[in-house]
Amino acid sequence: MDQSLLRYLKELENLRNNQIETLAKVSHDLRSPIHSLKGIADLGIKKVNKTSKSLKSMLERNKQISKSFVIDKPIQELDVICDYFQRIIDISSDAAFLLEDILDSMKLDNDQVRYRMNENKLMDVARSVESRLSAKLGAKGIKLLILDQSEGKTCCFDINRIVQVVSNLVENAYKFSEKNTTITLSVNPTNLEVKDQGAGIPEDHFSSIFEKFKQGGKNSSKGLGLGLFICKKIMADHHGKIEVRNNHDRGASFRIVFGEN
Secondary structure, eight states: OOOOHHHHHHHHHHHHHHHHHHHHHHHHHHHOOOHHHHHHHHHHHHHHHHHHHHHHHHHHHOTTTIIIIHHHHHHHHHHHHHHHHHHHHHHHHHHHHHHHHHHHHHHTTTTTTOOEEEEEOOOHHHHHHHHHHHHHHTTTEEEEEEEOOOOTEEEEEEEEHHHHHHHHHHHHHHHHHTTTTTOOOEEOOOOEEEESOOOOOGGGTTGGGSSSOOSSSSSTTTOOOOOOHHHHHHHHTTTTTEEEESSSSSEEEEEEEEOOO
C-alpha cells in the first residue's frame, strides 16, 4: 500500500480517537452538574412531601380548621411544586441519556466498544431495568409488567450492554405511552420483548427508525434519534437482532433476539 495512503489512514484514525476522547471529557464535565441538579430536585421532592404530610396530619387532628382556605390551598400548591421538581428530574435524566447516546454512537461507529461476554439470564436484565426505571414510570402512572417465560435458561451476552438496550427500549415506550398504561416485558429463553400501549409506528418507518437521527411515531421530536441505532448495533455485535411490529390492539413491540445455545 502507498505510504502516503497509510499516513492518511493513520491520521484519520488519530482524528477519530481524539474526537471520542474530547467528547468523553465534555460528557464528563456536563454529567456532574446534571446529576447535581437531579439530586437537588430529589431532595426538594422529599422536603415538599414531608411538609405536605405534616399539613395533612394537622388537618386530621383538628377538624375545626377551615379546609377550603387554611390547609387545602397550601397542599395543592405543594403538589404543583412537587410536579415541577419531577419535571426537573425527568429532564435531567433525559439529558444524561443523550450524553451517553452521543458518546456510545461514536464508539460503536468506530468499533471501540469492548464487550464482556458471559452466560447470563434475561430475567436478570428485566429486573435490573425495573429497578432503574420503576420510579420514573410510576410518576406517570405507567405500570411495568414482567412476564417470565425464560425457564431459568441463560444466553451469552454482556449484561451491562443488554441492560442498556432494554432500558433504551423501555424509555422509548415511556415516551410514547399515555398516563396510566402498561409496558410489558416478556422474557423468553433467547429473546425479550418490550410491548407498549402507545400510538404505534407507521410501517414505512420500521427500517428507518434504526438509522442515526431517525425517529418514528408521534412525539418523534423527543431525543436525538440515536437510541435505536445503538440498540441495533449492540445486538449485531452480539450476533443477534432487533425486531419491531405493531400490536393488534394498540402500541408497538420491540424484540431483541439471541442465537440458540
